[in-house]
Amino acid sequence: MIKTIDGAIRVAMADLYYLKRNILTVLITVLVLPLLYFISFAYGLGSTVDETEGVTYIAFVIPGIISLSTLSSCFSTTANKIMLQRRFYSSFDEIILCPVSSISVVLGKSILGIIRGLLCSTVLIVLGLLMTDDFLITPMLLITILLSCLTYCLLGVVAGFLVKGVPTFNLFNSLVILPMTFLCGTVFSVSAMPSFLQVIIAFLPLSHTTNCIRSAALGWEFPWISLVLIIIYGLLFLIVSKYLLDKGRV
Amino acid sequence: MIHIDELVIKYGDFVAVDGISLDIQTKGIYGFLGPNGAGKTTTMRALTTLLKPTSGSITIQGLDAIKDMQEIRKRIGMVQQYISLDKEISVRENIICHALLHKVPRKEILSRMKELSLMLGLEKYMDKLILDLSGGWRRRTAIACALMHRPKILFLDEPTAGLDTQSRHILWDIVRDLRDSGTMVFLTTHYMDEAEALCDHIAIIDGGKIIAEGTPVQLNNLIGKVAVDFERGGKVITKTFASRDMAKEFISENIPEDSTYSLRKTTLEDVFLELTGSGLGGVVDD
Numbered sequence: 084m085i086k087t088i089d090g091a092i093r094v095a096m097a098d099l100y101y102l103k104r105n106i107l108t109v110l111i112t113v114l115v116l117p118l119l120y121f122i123s124f125a126y127g128l129g130s131t132v133d134e135t136e137g138v139t140y141i142a143f144v145i146p147g148i149i150s151l152s153t154l155s156s157c158f159s160t161t162a163n164k165i166m167l168q169r170r171f172y173s174s175f176d177e178i179i180l181c182p183v184s185s186i187s188v189v190l191g192k193s194i195l196g197i198i199r200g201l202l203c204s205t206v207l208i209v210l211g212l213l214m215t216d217d218f219l220i221t222p223m224l225l226i227t228i229l230l231s232c233l234t235y236c237l238l239g240v241v242a243g244f245l246v247k248g249v250p251t252f253n254l255f256n257s258l259v260i261l262p263m264t265f266l267c268g269t270v271f272s273v274s275a276m277p278s279f280l281q282v283i284i285a286f287l288p289l290s291h292t293t294n295c296i297r298s299a300a301l302g303w304e305f306p307w308i309s310l311v312l313i314i315i316y317g318l319l320f321l322i323v324s325k326y327l328l329d330k331g332r333v
Numbered sequence: 334m335i336h337i338d339e340l341v342i343k344y345g346d347f348v349a350v351d352g353i354s355l356d357i358q359t360k361g362i363y364g365f366l367g368p369n370g371a372g373k374t375t376t377m378r379a380l381t382t383l384l385k386p387t388s389g390s391i392t393i394q395g396l397d398a399i400k401d402m403q404e405i406r407k408r409i410g411m412v413q414q415y416i417s418l419d420k421e422i423s424v425r426e427n428i429i430c431h432a433l434l435h436k437v438p439r440k441e442i443l444s445r446m447k448e449l450s451l452m453l454g455l456e457k458y459m460d461k462l463i464l465d466l467s468g469g470w471r472r473r474t475a476i477a478c479a480l481m482h483r484p485k486i487l488f489l490d491e492p493t494a495g496l497d498t499q500s501r502h503i504l505w506d507i508v509r510d511l512r513d514s515g516t517m518v519f520l521t522t523h524y525m526d527e528a529e530a531l532c533d534h535i536a537i538i539d540g541g542k543i544i545a546e547g548t549p550v551q552l553n554n555l556i557g558k559v560a561v562d563f564e565r566g567g568k569v570i571t572k573t574f575a576s577r578d579m580a581k582e583f584i585s586e587n588i589p590e591d592s593t594y595s596l597r598k599t600t601l602e603d604v605f606l607e608l609t610g611s612g613l614g615g616v617v618d619d
Contacts, residue, residue, distance in 0.1 A: 093433040097419045100426040173417040176383055177478075181434035182406045331385050 087190065090183035094191025097174075098164065102195060113203045117152040121210060124148065124270045136272055138301055142217035146297035147269035149207045153200045153228060154289055157235035158242070158260060161196035165243025166252055169333065185328040189321060192243070193236035200232035217301055224299035230313050231292040237320035238288075244327045263289040288316040334358055334486070334517060335380065340389035342375050342541075349375040351541035352389070357519075357534070362512050364532030365521040366605065372541040373521035374414065374490055380519070381411045381488050394485065407435070410479030414491040416471045418463045424474045425459040428481060435482035442481075449477040453507060469500035476507065480516075487511060489520040493527060505531050525602040535601070539609045553599045556607050563594035573599050573607075 102109055125141045125148075132140040168175040178188055211218035242259075246252040266280070267273070267289035273281055284290050291309035298305050327333055335357040342350040350372045357363055365373045378384040380391060382402045391398035396405050418427050425446070432442045450456050453473040463471060472492065479487060492508065493501040508518055508531060522528050528535050529549050536546040545552055557573035559580040564570070574580040580596055588594050 093436070096433050097422060097426070097430040100422045100430070101419070104422065168419075172420055173413055173415045174419050175417075176411075176413060177417050177431065178434065179383060180381060180406055180409075180411060181431075182403045182436065183434065331383075 087184060087187050090187025091190035091194065093181075093183060094178055094188050095194035098192075098195035102198065109199065110202065113156055113199050114206055116155055117148055117203055117207055120148045120151060120270075121145070121207070125214065128270070138217050139215060142211075142215040142301060143272075143297070144270050145207060145211040145214065145218060146300040147293050149204050149211075149228065149300075150231065150267075150289060150293040150296045151264060151269045152203045152207060153231040153292065154235045154260065154263065156203045157193075157196040157200040157232045158239040160199045161193055161236045161239025162242040162246070162252065162255075163239075164195060165192055165240060166246055166248075169243065170246075170248055175333070179328070179333065185325050186321070188328060189237065189240050189324045192240055193233060196236035196239055197229075197232045200235070201228070204228045204232075211300065219300055219302050221299050221302070223305055224296060227292065227295040227299055227310065227313070230310070230317065231296065234288060234292070234313055234317040234320065237317055237324060240324040241320050241327070244324055244333045263287050266290075267293055269293050288313060291316075334360070334394060335363075335519070336392045337376075337380075338390045340376065340379065340391065341387045342372075342379060342384065343387045349541055350379070350386075353538070353541070353543055355536060355543065355546070359534045360515070360517050361533030362508060362518045362520065362531055364528045364535040365519070365538055366523070366525070366528040366532075366535050366601070367521075367538035368523055368609070371523075371538045373523075373538055375541075376538070377411075377488055377490050377519070377521055381409060382406060407482070408485045409488060410482065410484035410486075411488040412472070412475045412479050412490065412492060414494055416463075416468075416475050418471060418475055418478065420463045423460050423462055424455060424466070424470075424477075427463060427474060428477050431478035432481040437482050445481055445483075446477075449480055452510070453477050469496050469503070472496065472500075472504060473507070480511075484516065486517045486519060489518060491522060492520055493522070493524065501527070525600065525605060529601045537605060537608060544608045545604070549601060552601060552604050556604050557599055559596065560599045560603055561588075561594055561596055563588050564592060571603065573603060 124144045129140040129144065134140070135143040165175065208220065212220070242252070242255050246255055266284050267287050268284070269289065273284055273290065276284065291312045294306050294309045295313065297303070335355070337353055337355040340350055340353040341348065353376060365376065367373050375384065379386050379398065380393065382398050382405055385399065393405050394408060398405060419430070428446050428449070429442060432445070437445065450459060453476060455470070455473055455477060458466065458470055463474065466474065489508070493504050496504065505527070508520070512518055520531070532549065534548055535552060537544050537552070545555060557575045559574045559577050560571055561574070561580050561584060562569055562571050572583065574583065584594060584596070
């Protein structure tokens, strides 16, 4: 375990140097999207909606925006970085050539995305605490955000390994990420959707991270099944990315 | 040191490497010479464990390239044709990252980095971003990275492709210094002059097959030691001879006095053109 984490940190070093050099740029790019979501949904839409599922709309939507931001920042950071290193800089070969395990490579390439996801979530949590009394910081909230960041980074690794260039990356975004963004109950209640769509939505990981983050932040009964499903998704992405790396399909 | 047995690498139906067998025991500079698309880089990627062969086997220092992949990776360094550095961080940061990836003890990293930056003339460039460097300096940085963990074998894929003449000669000197310091260098090139000037041993590859192998002298002798270039019917024809006397005899008998011709040593280019089927006009033996 220690060997795997040590290997992951070694793999992540180049990304961490990049982060150190570009911290301001990274912070700005990380925060623009969630703040826009926040302004448009919490203020814009929130002023026209009284209550959703028994709480104010602003309290309802902030956990959804946190969940959405972990997906967008973690996935895009990780997938973009790997795609660039594989297809444009060829520097991913250097990582493959080094004597560290494939699990360390996968986890190491997730670290930058996790940091960005956590930075983004921290700002949104602070906003949530300032904007509504219903928003709580609980251990399960922090655990779920961390697991959510890791899971979406691992999904980013899978995408980064599979895509052949910008067009296939955009295709992946359009077919996987964009539908999740709009369908998984981040800014509205899933109960408003037709029942057949609710079944499909129940299979998407963002539904479960949103469910867990919202329940933990609003003091609702915690959906343990959703947490287990997030872990299963994370493990699945880890296994697929390890398989792709071990089989030389990267 | 490197043993390749019946190596075949296919991409779908396309055969990139077609049954190569080699036993490389030399400790100096081994060159893989061939035109673009001959299978040089594909073979090198298999040797460096980046690519799994379709069939055949590779052993490096007695280790199997598939079973002992991790151990081989500790013993080799590689500089790719398309410089594989992180462009958005500095030379120093790239070198440190490579050292960490190859588990160089943290205490040794600074001293080794200083040693290599001196050797490669990188001292002034250590804090520059890779994005801001020219091709030659990027190549030197990549070599520094590849040498951080003191590899036994250094693989260089087209090390001077795209470089100006001055940078090429500087890199040749660096490669010779590496050879002299005991590192085996395996390089691919499509430049005949580079192979001739640099390599102690050369394999000529074309269409995924080895068509000749030996020292530059041995390869030159395959088609004779002396070449005569002369004009006939508006075309330049080259004929090769086993000795200078035979070449002179040919000139006196076949080339009119008022015609221009040149008498020279055969080069690797003559050998290459002859062996790959482009033809030189035939060899005259003793």
